[in-house]
Amino acid sequence: MTVAQVMALIPVEGTISATLLGSYLDIVQTELDLALENIFADPAIVITEDECINYSTQNTNGSNFISIRAWQPTDLVLKQTTIDNQNKVSLDEQPLVLGEDYVLWYGFQGNKIPGLTVPVTAIKLLNARLSPAGIIRVYGTYGWQAGYPVDVQNMVANMVVNLAGFAISLAELGGASGAKRIKSMTTEIELSDDMSEKLRNYARSFMDDPAYIAILDKYRYATKETITII
Numbered sequence: 001m002t003v004a005q006v007m008a009l010i011p012v013e014g015t016i017s018a019t020l021l022g023s024y025l026d027i028v029q030t031e032l033d034l035a036l037e038n039i040f041a042d043p044a045i046v047i048t049e050d051e052c053i054n055y056s057t058q059n060t061n062g063s064n065f066i067s068i069r070a071w072q073p074t075d076l077v078l079k080q081t082t083i084d085n086q087n088k089v090s091l092d093e094q095p096l097v098l099g100e101d102y103v104l105w106y107g108f109q110g111n112k113i114p115g116l117t118v119p120v121t122a123i124k125l126l127n128a129r130l131s132p133a134g135i136i137r138v139y140g141t142y143g144w145q146a147g148y149p150v151d152v153q154n155m156v157a158n159m160v161v162n163l164a165g166f167a168i169s170l171a172e173l174g175g176a177s178g179a180k181r182i183k184s185m186t187t188e189i190e191l192s193d194d195m196s197e198k199l200r201n202y203a204r205s206f207m208d209d210p211a212y213i214a215i216l217d218k219y220r221y222a223t224k225e226t227i228t229i230i
Contacts, residue, residue, distance in 0.1 A: 001025065001148060001156055009157040016164050024167065024199070028159045031203045032152075035216055039070045039119075042146040049077070050089045052139040057225060062129035065105075067223045070119040072141035073104060078123065079137040086135055102126055108222050119144045122223040144219060155215050159206050166202050170195060 003022045038045070047053070057063040078096045085091060096102050105122035106112050123136065130136060148156060206212055 001029065001153060005153065006157045006160050009154060010161050016168075021160065021164065024160050024163045025156070027196070027199050028156055028163060028203050028206075031200060031207070032156060032159075035207055036152075036219055037069060039142070039144040039219060040146070040148050040152065041143055044072060044141050044143040044146050047139045047142050049091075049137070049139050052137050053142075054083075054086045054135040054137050056083065056135050057130050057132060059225065060132055062131045062134075063225055064125040064129045065122060065225055066125070066130055066136050067122045067225050068120065068136065068138050070121055070142070070144040070219070070222065071138060072117070072143065073106075073120050074141065076104075076120060076138070076140040078102065080125075080128075080130070081135055081137060083133050083135050086137075091137060100126070105223060108218075117145070122225075144222075151215050152219075155212055159203060159212075162206065163199055163203055167195070167199055170198060 003018050003025060006021065006025060007018075033040070053069075055066055055068050057066060079091050079093045080096060080101075081091050081093050098104070102123045102125050104120045105124060106120060107118040108121075110122075112118055207216060
């Protein structure tokens with residue numbers, strides 16, 4: 001997101017400088033992208049086999065439904081192997097064949113949506129179960145979509161504005177440990193390293209809010225494997 005997008009969602013112009021707001025936005029987006037495993041990178045991330053992500057099952061009797069977070073369906077490549085091969089740069093196994101070895105599960109409900117590019121969030125193996133010692137290697141274009149969806153944009157904007165208020169309070173009380181200088185209490189605060197770390201920790205604490213957890217979990221756990229342990 002940009003500062004202009006944040007201001008459009010929650011007008012703060014004249015209350016705090018765009019430069020300073022941008023520094024808060026950087027902190028929020030960094031922490032949020034870590035929490036969401038960067039599934040909204042813009043542009044989307046192209047991953048080659050040597051950078052692949054391996055997925056496994058937690059079921060002790062294996063599973064044919066494997067959650068794979070979020071990938072674009074175009075040029076998606078899957079290989080099945082065992083966990084002892086997970087660090088190999090290139091596998092000898094041939095890619096699985098769509099429609100013969102597996103089918104794709106899209107988004108939250110599993111189906112494509114006409115007119116929308118819905119990410120692949122899981123696969124269903126057709127002829128076998130993935131054992132606890134097995135992995136599915138995935139590479140291609142990683143991510144849910146390029147840029148945040150509307151609900152995440154609103155979350156970011158709220159977090160940034162709340163972080164700005166917290167920063168001003170810290171600067172008022174923290175002296176040199178909170179900020180190196182205060183040009184104007186409401187418009188310009190130069191962040192010290194100590195101040196930046198406090199703000200990062202506060203940004204992480206936002207994610208404990210039940211409303212934010214619901215948004216995060218919506219995308220983090222778009223599909224969940226049913227776990228059975230015997």
